[in-house]
Amino acid sequence: MSPKGFRKVTLKTVAAQAGVSYQTVSKVLNGQASVAPETRQRILEAVKTLGYRPYQIARSMRARRSFMIGYSWVQTSPDQVNHILDQFLTSMVREAEAAGYHLLPFPFREGNAQVDAYRELIDTGRVDGFVLSSVNYNDPRIHFLMERGFPFVAFGRSDPGLDFPYVDVDGADGLRQAVEHLLQRGHTRIAALAWPEDSRVGNERLQGYFETMQRAGLVVLPEWIERGEGTFEFGREATARLLALPPEKRPTAIVALNDTMAIGAMHLARELGLEVGRTLSIIGFDDAPMSQYLVPALTTIRQPIAEAGQKCVDILVGLIEGKPLAQRQVLLAPKLIVRASG
Amino acid sequence: MSPKGFRKVTLKTVAAQAGVSYQTVSKVLNGQASVAPETRQRILEAVKTLGYRPYQIARSMRARRSFMIGYSWVQTSPDQVNHILDQFLTSMVREAEAAGYHLLPFPFREGNAQVDAYRELIDTGRVDGFVLSSVNYNDPRIHFLMERGFPFVAFGRSDPGLDFPYVDVDGADGLRQAVEHLLQRGHTRIAALAWPEDSRVGNERLQGYFETMQRAGLVVLPEWIERGEGTFEFGREATARLLALPPEKRPTAIVALNDTMAIGAMHLARELGLEVGRTLSIIGFDDAPMSQYLVPALTTIRQPIAEAGQKCVDILVGLIEGKPLAQRQVLLAPKLIVRASG
DNA sequence: ATGATTAATGCGAACGTTCGCCCGAACGTT
DNA sequence: AACGTTCGGGCGAACGTTCGCATTAATCAT
Incomplete structure (x- = not known):
């Protein structure tokens, strides 16, 4: 995979080059411990010349976090178009990346298989949270996720009685x-x-x-x-x-x-x-x-779609990381665009 | 994360329940070794009652494969619409899932940062391959990926001189x-x-x-x-x-x-x-x-967009897994839809 | 009955990372 | 001069999985 037989460079490669233990390299990169300035310098240089980049899967393994956000949407009929998808996805992907997350799109299913898909992603540790869209009354996904206590944000509200995090357009x-x-x-x-x-x-x-x-x-x-x-x-x-x-x-x-x-x-x-x-x-x-x-x-x-996507990810990340949230239910105002028809 | 303090169930949990070593459970689930029918039965039962699902991050770690396909697209201007995105993404996500993969969408960047984004995903081990779209002449991504020998399929052709896997509409x-x-x-x-x-x-x-x-x-x-x-x-x-x-x-x-x-x-x-x-x-x-x-x-x-997405993933997975490919360059025929304007 | 083969399972190791504990040396205080 | 404190850094362990080899018991041919 690397250019012509170069082995993957790991913490150990860097450590060998800098003459320290690989755990020390990790500490330097994460700013965890007190390290002598010259050692620190040596390490950072080795990181640079070797082009070290942390292996995210190992990180996830250790942290028991996937840094992934599950998202699934209903495909519109071929003669319609989901003109919202592009904006919504793009804004979520951007916001997620800024927070160190990625999106995990998965096929939308109907009926019982729908919740199964969410359960599977949780049980296999693939995602840390979900953004739901196309929610309606009595949405089984909301019930399931609330019961499991798994982080999620809904784009759209559901039954008035249910108290869960959402972003919606008014x-x-x-x-x-x-x-x-x-x-x-x-x-x-x-x-x-x-x-x-x-x-x-x-x-x-x-x-x-x-x-x-x-x-x-x-x-x-x-x-x-x-x-x-x-x-x-x-x-x-x-x-x-x-x-x-x-x-x-x-x-x-x-x-x-x-x-x-x-x-x-x-x-x-x-x-x-x-x-x-x-x-x-x-x-x-x-x-x-x-x-x-x-x-x-x-x-x-x-509708302020990009803003909605951004807010969804924002709140979800806060939920996942246990940060105190300014608000977990957001209502965005749409805007009347006056043209010639009315 | 689990309902009310249930700990994550791993191979060891299952093994304890079935009275075998956890590696044996792994072998049964992967059909790797000869196991006595009754043991096999016991294990499968324990898997079922405990609801065991393999932790994919650990799998990826061990296999040194992410089972992820990177994909990035240009966001169209707000007054235009990417009516293709929904179909293309949906068909890719479906096909990927069937092959045991997931899609990893990431923000599209311009200029030098564009290739950097691809490099980063490779170096951090996040993806096993890419599907490129919006390719044009002299696409830096194609040069970069070819040079690195990293698996990819382009949706669309580029310079006639370059020989790489693509799917395109004729x-x-x-x-x-x-x-x-x-x-x-x-x-x-x-x-x-x-x-x-x-x-x-x-x-x-x-x-x-x-x-x-x-x-x-x-x-x-x-x-x-x-x-x-x-x-x-x-x-x-x-x-x-x-x-x-x-x-x-x-x-x-x-x-x-x-x-x-x-x-x-x-x-x-x-x-x-x-x-x-x-x-x-x-x-x-x-x-x-x-x-x-x-x-x-x-x-x-x-244009047969859904078919194109499916083919892209098909070929890419073949590339990643080193399977022999029927064809690595596919040209799909579009279809004239006769209506009233001409 | 003995040794060679096979079946069934156990066990160690490794993937790359982070975390926490430990230890030696240098330093400052009394 | 003796002792606590801090600094710099090493080291073991763990996350959950799969792979390959080792080990035991059972089977078979001689």
Whole structure:
């Protein structure tokens, strides 16, 4: 593996070169003991000329720590895209490296096999902690990890009763911003394209919608809440229903819980000859990369993904190393990106 | 870490339970030695009831292998998206796990620090091999790894002179399919939105264009080749120039080396009142997730990303373990996805 | 019955690191 | 001058695994 038959250089190699015991080399490198300046110098020089780098596996073995963070994510369907993954992973990898850790990605499994995968990584000593994503109500991983007392941070909240470390984006605040923006522009009949009721994230976001409408003294008609799987197709169909309502009930603005549905809504509106941004306002959620290129460009809500990844790792490392934490539950505010659609 | 003060169960724990030496347990689990059936049974039972799982760090220590594959990718600009990452990572992670390996993602660096990052991972014994992506001409990582004789597989080719293991998508073939499709539909004036000449991938794809045009006996006007940074904006501007050409030179079809430029081209065409798919045909490359939702939906070329990731890991593991390889250089064919734009 | 072969298991060693204990020499204090 | 203290550094041990050799008991051929 080394260039042309060079043997791996270890503490002993360095020690031989510097004329000390190998344990002394270790102490110098870790600043553990009092060592004569000239010895120290000799050792550091030998380290440099030999290009010594500590063998991390031996370190892990001794420390009984892997310095690895397990992470697993649901693969989106091929026609969708996880535009968040790149940012989230990159920010976690960076932050982890700065703290002396690495990420260990592993395949996402469904059902019973899911917790098994986490258990296996713990039992084989591969990871010191986990970052969870795509958490939902009653997440078996959270129960398992809490019971085992194994360090983890969830990206996203779960049941309100459970007290565990998380980082999440304040989806309710996002919808509050969107709705307030629409109210300011004079809209009063605002519909919502939402997810099924078993989606915690969806309910959270929707609550921001309800609260803001209520605070403005507006009554939300039941017909205005469309729940579906968050697809482009659903966005179209739901919008067709909304725009077929009688004029006094028909919404003049639509907020969608993701950009994909918002784009479906835009397509339908255009088919009906409506001018999106004028006759009908549409606001999305996610700031998918394509949203800026649509005609009209989509007004949407951007989540601070990089910051979230960073925070997750930050808190997790604190948990692993038993440091006192400033906060173990973080809520980040998303940001309304106003473009032409609403 | 374990539930309520349970100590980690090791080979010795199992051995004590089964009344044998711990090395014998190891042998049974690895099928290394001849062991009496009843002893074997006792041991396996103890393994099961104690829930023994081997400590991978100790294994790695002993085997002097990390069973890790290093991988690093360029983060795309925030307004772009790496829609390939999810698929590529997922397929690599899956394939790696099946072979007993894990992925080790690490931050992508530029300049000298780039090779340093690779060297560090080797010297600290963290990885057994690398998968490289975003390779280009004269890639310093390839030179470094070849010189060190360290196992790696590149996703993408580099200089023709260098002989190293790679997996790549046949970009020339992709453009051949696109151009032939356009020729069949009667087009003869076909322009290309390309990348700068220092892009190997770009030149490769463009060569497929040139060859197919030439084989059809068509002369390619220099004005038809537009080179830029592959952005939406460049796609628009270049298309504006192309459509401003005098009628006898003006292209009736455009092939773009990525979907982003193709979308820019579509926007400009629409602004000029052209009907994309009829008056002007446009074909992209990548099959970005948004492309199917455009109006008209974008005809494009889809790359077999999951297969590429799988092959990369396959070959790399073969390299690491010194297995005889069926092939160490793989070229995968992309697929033309015909939609409405061309 | 004896010696050679085989089967079943034990045991020592090693991978590279860090930690804690020990010891000798130098130094300062009384 | 005797004694405690500090400094500089050596050394043994351990983390959990696998590998190879040694050892004993059982089996077989002579």
